[in-house]
Amino acid sequence: MSMKYQSPLRLRLDRAALVSNYRWLEEKSGSAACGAAIKANGYGLGAEGVMAHLAAEGCRDFFVATWEEAQQVQRHLEASLSLSVFHGVRPEDMDIALASPARPVLNSPAQIARWKAANGGPCDVMIDTGMNRLGLSIDGLDLSLFEGLEIDTVMSHLVAADEDHHHLNDIQLMLFSDIAKKVKAKRYSLANSAGICRGPDFAFDLTRPGIALYGGAPHPDCELFIRPVVAPQAEILQRRTVRGGETVGYGATFTADRTMETATLNIGYADGYARIFSGSGAAIKDGARLPVIGRVSMDLVTIDVMNCPELQEGDWVDLDYDLSYTALVSGLSEYELLTRLGHRFERYWV
Numbered sequence: 005m006s007m008k009y010q011s012p013l014r015l016r017l018d019r020a021a022l023v024s025n026y027r028w029l030e031e032k033s034g035s036a037a038c039g040a041a042i043k044a045n046g047y048g049l050g051a052e053g054v055m056a057h058l059a060a061e062g063c064r065d066f067f068v069a070t071w072e073e074a075q076q077v078q079r080h081l082e083a084s085l086s087l088s089v090f091h092g093v094r095p096e097d098m099d100i101a102l103a104s105p106a107r108p109v110l111n112s113p114a115q116i117a118r119w120k121a122a123n124g125g126p127c128d129v130m131i132d133t134g135m136n137r138l139g140l141s142i143d144g145l146d147l148s149l150f151e152g153l154e155i156d157t158v159m160s161h162l163v164a165a166d167e168d169h170h171h172l173n174d175i176q177l178m179l180f181s182d183i184a185k186k187v188k189a190k191r192y193s194l195a196n197s198a199g200i201c202r203g204p205d206f207a208f209d210l211t212r213p214g215i216a217l218y219g220g221a222p223h224p225d226c227e228l229f230i231r232p233v234v235a236p237q238a239e240i241l242q243r244r245t246v247r248g249g250e251t252v253g254y255g256a257t258f259t260a261d262r263t264m265e266t267a268t269l270n271i272g273y274a275d276g277y278a279r280i281f282s283g284s285g286a287a288i289k290d291g292a293r294l295p296v297i298g299r300v301s302m303d304l305v306t307i308d309v310m311n312c313p314e315l316q317e318g319d320w321v322d323l324d325y326d327l328s329y330t331a332l333v334s335g336l337s338e339y340e341l342l343t344r345l346g347h348r349f350e351r352y353w354v
């Protein structure tokens with residue numbers, strides 16, 4: 005007898021769509037290599053699966069945020085693959101970092117000093133060109149800092165690449181082009197997903213898309229070509245008939261105006277299905293829209309199944325999770341919609 009738990013909540017992940025999105029971004033990257041940001045557990049999809057599928061397509065460069073994330077994927081790190089850790093090295097990270105094949109992205113003079121003192125080997129360097137978040141400031145940058153470093157990639161990060169007319173795009177491009185002449189490295193890298201859509205000037209040697217790989221469209225150019233990858237699916241735990249005048253869920257926010265058929269789904273805000281979908285989200289079955297009624301609870305959601313009354317306990321429905329539409333109605337970004345999808349989903353690739 006198999007004792008393997010079968011989750012009543014699944015994330016269906018479309019490998020062909022991921023690969024197609026990668027191919028498109030790679031082509032848009034021109035002569036630059038196209039890498040992949042797989043931080044935050046591959047934007048919620050599962051970093052190991054994403055890495056395996058993209059590596060099989062020829063992607064060679066991967067990016068995570070922390071050393072914990074690096075440890076989760078580094079057993080898949082064949083010699084031909086490269087992994088960079090955006091947040092650099094704190095003193096607490098040094099043992100792990102020195103034992104790891106991944107490279108830190110050094111962000112500050114203190115991180116550089118720490119890496120040099122330890123003879124850390126190959127590293128990347130982040131230059132701040134306007135984000136004012138992580139990276140070495142250009143103002144008063146002491147180029148002697150880099151002496152003795154074995155720099156693979158010098159990078160910077162775009163502030164507003166998704167906005168066509170933002171003045172910072174050109175300023176950052178100019179500042180980065182200038183820095184690229186002064187700091188010697190094997191490669192230079194500026195563009196995230198939206199940056200790739202800004203054209204070949206932004207690509208340099210290596211691009212670092214994240215969101216567009218996973219079905220997000222941070223720039224109108226993406227919308228026609230980027231395919232959805234993620235579909236949350238939940239099992240019906242119970243069916244019921246609600247009489248006119250009765251209410252559904254916490255706070256009695258929904259009152260049935262007639263006899264209704266409803267279903268209770270195994271998904272809630274603890275799974276990342278936000279409370280904002282109370283009364284606005286929907287499930288989909290065979291093309292029929294089944295609106296969420298009442299509040300989203302921690303572990304449960306109720307839907308109106310009048311359009312699909314044959315649904316039974318144990319049946320599965322898809323949640324409507326079209327990223328651009330859902331972002332629009334929820335006020336959450338496409339990034340949040342993906343990264344909040346929690347650990348109770350069973351993630352499976354088709």
Ligand SMILES: *Cc1c(COP(=O)(O)O)cnc(C)c1O
Pocket residue numbers: 041043090160161195196197198212213214215216222
């Ligand atoms: C997250 C991240 C990326 C990927 O950005 P997307 O907008 O998801 O394409 C690239 N570079 C850095 C430094 C990042 O932090």
